[in-house]
Amino acid sequence: MPEISIVDTKNIIRAIKLKYKVDLGSFQLNTLRYKLDRILSDQHLQYPDILITRLIEDSEFYSELIDNIYSSDIELFRDPEFWSEFSGILSEQIIINTEQVNFLLPVCSNGFELYSLMIFLEEKAFFDKSHITVLYNSSTADKIHSSNTGFKISHLGLENFSKLFPDTEMEKYFFNKGNQYFFRKEKMSLIKKSKHEILTGKIKNKYQIIFFRDRLINFEASTQEQIIKKLSASLVKNGVLILGYRENPGKFIRNSGIFETIDETNRIFRKIV
């Protein structure tokens, strides 16, 4: 059982709100709790009260905690069935008579969804037609874009890559250093990036495709609706929102009349108004 109870989790939320005016109450409680438990263990802290004290006294530790909370363990080409089907959907239903496509990846955490999209677009010869903007919180942008940091690609990620692109060498996109693969950064300069907090920040521009897979699940149901409305406002007419295949699109997508479903299984929705 995690060392942190639901009550502890609520105490931590309360303490952070009091000190930093940030409300983590919009996060799904069990998800937040298991994240905090992992942090407690990684930091070798014995009790949740000690975690609270440290959070209040050490703002750098607090920032790292927030980064951790927004992070996820999404692997390279997560859900390869989606990627197999996405090529056809993209060319036949989304990019029609369009010369340029603007993608948005909000709440980008560990880089692998971005790398997956970039590799996919390159392999399918869409990259030169695409503009990609990623929205990160705080230090994640540095980790993903820096040439000095990399991420260890999991065995599952390697398997997914090989399955989708059996004729492509990993080395085309990654170089190996120690036990980590680093993404070749030549094309990262084409990626626009911006620090952004999904709950309070505004999204300035409008986009044709918003990639938001397995990010909604981190939030409570009512917050999910708020986020969907915000993302909806950032889509152009006929723009497309893509969620994770087990995510719940919610009442706004289903009932507002603003969206139609392009692909129910792959959770792809088009804004028609």
Added chain:
Amino acid sequence: MSKIIVIGGSAGSFRIVSKILASIPAKYPFPIVVCMHRLRNIRSCFVETLSINSNFRIKEVFDKEKIQASTAYIAPANYHLYINFGKSFSLSVEPPVNHSRPSIDMTMETAAEVYLDEVVGVLLSGANNDGARGMKKIHENGGATLVQDPDTCEISTMPKSCLQLFTPTYVLDVETIIEIILNLDV
């Protein structure tokens, strides 16, 4: 409060879970949650295969879905599955636990917190110790714990890990597990 059955299994358990679900009649009153280790990058055909011989409603969980009676809920590939207060599910992509996502422990622990002594935990064949902690939590909260007899398992590591941690309510063969599940009181 209604009972809930939470079944965990890994290597060697698919056949058993199929058998259990094939034995459940369509109007069985309780929800059943199945958390099985499965290939993380394959999402199709799992539920369809389980449904072939079953009259019971079997579906894969969506995030924030409400838990309803007379349904078997399958943890989707490559997500952790939690049970929330308010009797709904949520999914997460937190790192694997015991190299597993979904983690049987996480599902069982959260079920134990919400359903208390109304949980019936079932742990089947498997090759790691996932589920042992979750079953212990169910036991501590007054729920019933049924462990597949290690001698009847394809791979006995999972049940044995559980038996090393605490003494469950029963250690049984599959047929008796099915009988108990079918005869639970409302």
